[in-house]
Amino acid sequence: MTQTNPDLAPLSAPHILEYPYTRSVGPVVGRFLGALRDRKIEGIRASDGRVLIPPVEYDPETGAELSEWVDVGTSGVVTTWSWVHKPRLKHPLRRPFAWALIKLDGADTAMLHAVDAGDESKMTTGMRVAVRWRAQTEGHINDIECFVPEEAE
Amino acid sequence: MSEPVMGFGAPIRLEYNYTPGLASSRYLRSIAQRRIVGQRCPSCKKVYVPPRGTCPTCAVPTEEEVELEHKGTITTFCIVNLPFYKEIEPPYVAASILLDGADIALFHLIQEVPEGRDVTMGMRVEAVWVDDADLAPTLESIKYFRPIDEPDAPYDSYKEHL
Numbered sequence: 506m507t508q509t510n511p512d513l514a515p516l517s518a519p520h521i522l523e524y525p526y527t528r529s530v531g532p533v534v535g536r537f538l539g540a541l542r543d544r545k546i547e548g549i550r551a552s553d554g555r556v557l558i559p560p561v562e563y564d565p566e567t568g569a570e571l572s573e574w575v576d577v578g579t580s581g582v583v584t585t586w587s588w589v590h591k592p593r594l595k596h597p598l599r600r601p602f603a604w605a606l607i608k609l610d611g612a613d614t615a616m617l618h619a620v621d622a623g624d625e626s627k628m629t630t631g632m633r634v635a636v637r638w639r640a641q642t643e644g645h646i647n648d649i650e651c652f653v654p655e656e657a658e
Numbered sequence: 659m660s661e662p663v664m665g666f667g668a669p670i671r672l673e674y675n676y677t678p679g680l681a682s683s684r685y686l687r688s689i690a691q692r693r694i695v696g697q698r699c700p701s702c703k704k705v706y707v708p709p710r711g712t713c714p715t716c717a718v719p720t721e722e723e724v725e726l727e728h729k730g731t732i733t734t735f736c737i738v739n740l741p742f743y744k745e746i747e748p749p750y751v752a753a754s755i756l757l758d759g760a761d762i763a764l765f766h767l768i769q770e771v772p773e774g775r776d777v778t779m780g781m782r783v784e785a786v787w788v789d790d791a792d793l794a795p796t797l798e799s800i801k802y803f804r805p806i807d808e809p810d811a812p813y814d815s816y817k818e819h820l
Contacts, residue, residue, distance in 0.1 A: 516683040516795055520676035528668040539660035644663040 533562045536574070542644040546636075548577045548612050555613035578610030580635040580655055585615075588625040597651055603628050607652055619651040627654060681711030681720070686795035688725075692787055696760055698722045704761035708797075727758035728785040730803070731811040733819050735768065735777050751777045755803055756819050763819055766797070770804035780810035 530538060533549065537560050540547040549560035550573040557565075564571055586605035592598055597619045605628075606615035621637070622628050634652035642648040678686060681697060685708045688695035696707030697720035704713065705724050713720050735753035746767065754763035768777055770786070783803040793799050 512687070513680075514683070515677050515680055516686055517675055517677040518796075520674040522672040522674065524670045526668045526670060527665050529665040530663055532662065535662035535664060536659065538663035538666070542663070543660045545660065644661075645666055 531562060533560050533571070536560075538644045538646065538648075541646070541648040542642045544579075544638050544642060544648075546577050546579055546609060548575045548609075549573065550575055556611060557614050558609055558612040558616050575611065577612045580633060581607045581609035581612065581615075581652075583620065583628070583630055583632050583634055584608050585630060586620065586628050588628060590625075597647065601625070602651065605634070605652070607634060618646075618649055621651045621653050678708075679711060681709040683795075684723075685709055686797075689797060689799050690793050690795045692790075692793060692799070694726045694728060694757065694785075696724050696726055696757075698724050705759060706762050707757060707760045707764065724759060726760055728787075729806065730755045730757035730760070730764075730783060731816050732756075732768070732777065732779060732781045732783060733763050733816045734779060737777075753777065753783075753803070754820075755783060756816050761819065764797075766800060767802040768804070769802040772805065775805065777805075778810060780813060780816065782806050782808040782811060 537547055546558065547560065548556040548558040549571045551557050551571060552564045552567050552569050556575045556577060558577055562571065563569065584606045586603040588601065588603050589596065590601050592600065592602065598621055603620040603622055604617060605620045607618055608615040620628065620634055633655040635655045637650045637653050639648050639650045685695055694707060696705045697709035697711070698705045699713035699716055699718065699720050700722065701716040701718050702713060704715070705726070706713070706720060707726055709720055711720060712718065732753045733756050735751050737749050737751055739749045741748050751768040751771070752765065753768050754765055756763045768783065771777055782805065784806045785800045786802055786804055787793070788799050788801055
């Protein structure tokens with residue numbers, strides 16, 4: 506077997522590609538995010554009376570334009586969840602957490618967010634969780650830092 | 659009602675570890691020695707720079723190394739008016755440069771264009787290298803290309819390489 510000459514080995518170097526996009530959110534998601542800045546969560550009423558969170562511009566069944574805003578609670582119920590053992594760089598928490606669908610009080614649909622439960626054994630479907638707001642809000646979904654088990658707040 | 663949000667920054671950042679492969683590594687090491695070394699296809703005889711180790715047309719390995727001139731011809735170019743590459747003040751010219759003896763153009767910056775002279779297709783240019791101490795296995799070892807005092811190359815001499 507021949508010795509590999511380090512002068513002939515393939516090179517390698519970090520290569521970072523970054524696209525500085527700005528995402529336009531539209532009037533409905535824009536209002537939803539604006540409310541988060543004020544630590545409020547607003548849903549929108551669908552044609553069949555359900556309250557949708559996050560809100561959408563058009564009715565998912567009829568396509569009708571939606572305009573009736575409804576304040577919902579900042580606590581709710583976990584409808585399903587998945588534990589993340591090793592958070593990745595872009596995840597909202599640096600420690601193990603759960604991605605969960607959370608149906609907020611007064612809402613009829615669940616939204617996805619992180620639950621900081623400390624340990625997977627603390628997670629159950631049907632458990633109650635509450636918002637933990639970020640200290641500085643800016644009108645972004647990350648204004649909700651995460652949800653936490655309700656008794657912990 | 660709260661002040662609505664119009665939009666938010668949503669950058670996409672991709673962090674790669676780039677490995678150029680054996681052929682391009684040899685090429686990059688030659689750059690660090692102030693040399694530009696391509697490879698010739700044994701079948702169609704085209705000279706590739708940077709070399710990739712194979713000929714994409716003939717699908718055969720390229721092994722013969724060819725040292726190229728540091729001079730070449732601008733085949734096509736664009737004037738950049740937006741400051742997306744922060745090290746260089748716009749406007750500036752980025753050009754495809756066909757090195758003498760090569761069959762594929764390099765893309766690089768054009769600088770030192772004399773006052774009153776426009777960059778043109780066919781313009782003859784030469785590489786301006788960094789100082790010896792700054793030579794490294796990167797095409798940034800060539801700072802830019804600049805026009806030289808030679809007549810423009812005729813269109814027919816580079817039309818196959820546009």
